Amino acid sequence: MAVTIRRLEEFDEVENFDCGDEPLNNYLRSHAWTNQEKVSIGVTYVAVDESALRTVLGYFTLATSSVPRDRFLKKYVRGLPPYDLPLILLARLAVDKRFSGRGLGHALLSEALKITLRVADEVGCRCIITDAYPDKAGWYARYGFLPLEGAVATIPQRMFLDVRTIRRASSIDSFPAERE
Amino acid sequence: MPSTVKEKSKNVAALPAKAPTPRKSKFQADLAPSEDSMVRILKTELQMTSNTDFLSDALALLRWAVSERKRGHRIVSESSTGERKILLFPRLERVAPEVTLPHVDIRWTDNELESLADLASGQPAEPTDALIRAMRQ
Numbered sequence: 001m002a003v004t005i006r007r008l009e010e011f012d013e014v015e016n017f018d019c020g021d022e023p024l025n026n027y028l029r030s031h032a033w034t035n036q037e038k039v040s041i042g043v044t045y046v047a048v049d050e051s052a053l054r055t056v057l058g059y060f061t062l063a064t065s066s067v068p069r070d071r072f073l074k075k076y077v078r079g080l081p082p083y084d085l086p087l088i089l090l091a092r093l094a095v096d097k098r099f100s101g102r103g104l105g106h107a108l109l110s111e112a113l114k115i116t117l118r119v120a121d122e123v124g125c126r127c128i129i130t131d132a133y134p135d136k137a138g139w140y141a142r143y144g145f146l147p148l149e150g151a152v153a154t155i156p157q158r159m160f161l162d163v164r165t166i167r168r169a170s171s172i173d174s175f176p177a178e179r180e
Numbered sequence: 181m182p183s184t185v186k187e188k189s190k191n192v193a194a195l196p197a198k199a200p201t202p203r204k205s206k207f208q209a210d211l212a213p214s215e216d217s218m219v220r221i222l223k224t225e226l227q228m229t230s231n232t233d234f235l236s237d238a239l240a241l242l243r244w245a246v247s248e249r250k251r252g253h254r255i256v257s258e259s260s261t262g263e264r265k266i267l268l269f270p271r272l273e274r275v276a277p278e279v280t281l282p283h284v285d286i287r288w289t290d291n292e293l294e295s296l297a298d299l300a301s302g303q304p305a306e307p308t309d310a311l312i313r314a315m316r317q
Contacts, residue, residue, distance in 0.1 A: 038264075040254075040282040063284040071288070072297045079301025089286060110314035117315075119281060123252070126300055129286070142310040146299060150291020158292055161311075162304040169307030170315040 001049050001102065003057065005111045008032055008044040013054045019094035021133075027092055028059055035061075042091055045111060047104055058095035058104045060112050064125065065089050086123075088116045090130040109143060113166050120163045127163055131156035144169075207235060245269075249276045 014028045032044040047058040066084040069077065090112055095104045116128045129148075132140045137147060137157045145159035211219065219234065228234050245255060245267075255267040288296070307315075 041284050043281050062281050064281045065284050065286045067286075067288065067293065067296065071293055073294060076294070076297035076301050080297065085296075085300060088281065089284060091284075106310075106314060107317065110317040113311070113314055115281075127296075129296075142308060143314060144305055144308045144311045146305065148292045148299070149295040150289045160296060160299050162299065164304035165307050166311065166315065168304065169311040172307065172312050173316070 001099075002051075003047050003049055003104065003107055004053075005045055005047050005107065008036055008046050008056075008059070010037070011054065012046060012048070012056050014056050017056050017059075017096055018098070019058075020097045021094065024092060024094040027061070028056065028094070032059070032061065044092075045108070045115075047095075047108055056096070057099045058093075058108050060093040060108050061091040062112060062115060063089045063091055064119070065129075085127075086125045088119060088125050088128045090128055093130070105139070113143075113161075114170075116163065117166055117170060120167070125163060128161050128166070130159050132159050133157075245272055246275055249273070252276060252281075 010033060014032070017025055017028050019025060028044070032042070035042045036044055042061045042063045044059055044061045046056045048055060049057060064086065065088075066086045068084050069080070069082065072080065072085075093105065093108055093112065095108070113128070116125065119125055130140060130145065132145070133156055137145075137159065140159050141147075143161065144165055145161045148158045148160055150158075219231075223229070223231075223234055226234075226237070228237070248255060249272045255272075257265045257267070
């Protein structure tokens, strides 16, 4: 399977996408294109196989956001730049269950993090945030996402990954085991 | 002699600095007949008489378009029926950032904000092996 990840296009086949989670299926089928092209509140990237370039196997959606500086407690403001805190929201990430276990989630997250780094280089952002389902929080934690405190157990866990950590990872060209 | 020189410098410093008068520059363009005709038509439509006003307005419009595109914003016209057309102008695309993402508002609890500020203001964590692998892919 040779997978390509690109922006969602109007005639991509999304009707049969099934990741096992109806809100995530419904978002791709009914809202992703509109949100990307008409109301501009999120850009969706899709994974497609080279043998079926229109069939979506997985997707993620990104948007930017920021936290106004005056919403932070004063004791933290000193450690932050004197501006609103710009960030990227990884709003959704899903893989069709018929293609799970083939590393598609890893490939999608990899692309999302590379885009994050490009955005950080071009317009600046401090971190990437995602709201992970509780049973997926461990998967994000493997990539270094840290849970933000204050979440309620029944709703997704908000998680944080510092852009400086991503940048550091991108500058490492060998694993610790390979360096020894 | 040195004291005289000092005195002179003091006097010069005391005088209010005279701002240099900005020089007006002339702008000459070789227009094809069709472009010349277009300029005349536009001037008539916009009730302009001078080329200077025409160029000034055109410059203001272009400057705005460049600044919007630089911020990653698209320039769109919308008809009364809601039909939208996006301006794609090759020269403007040169200034557009490579990746643009829309901006959304996120709801935060106070605890989440405190945790976010704590993490963002601290030292970044070391990358995990999975993250390094993801960035190498």
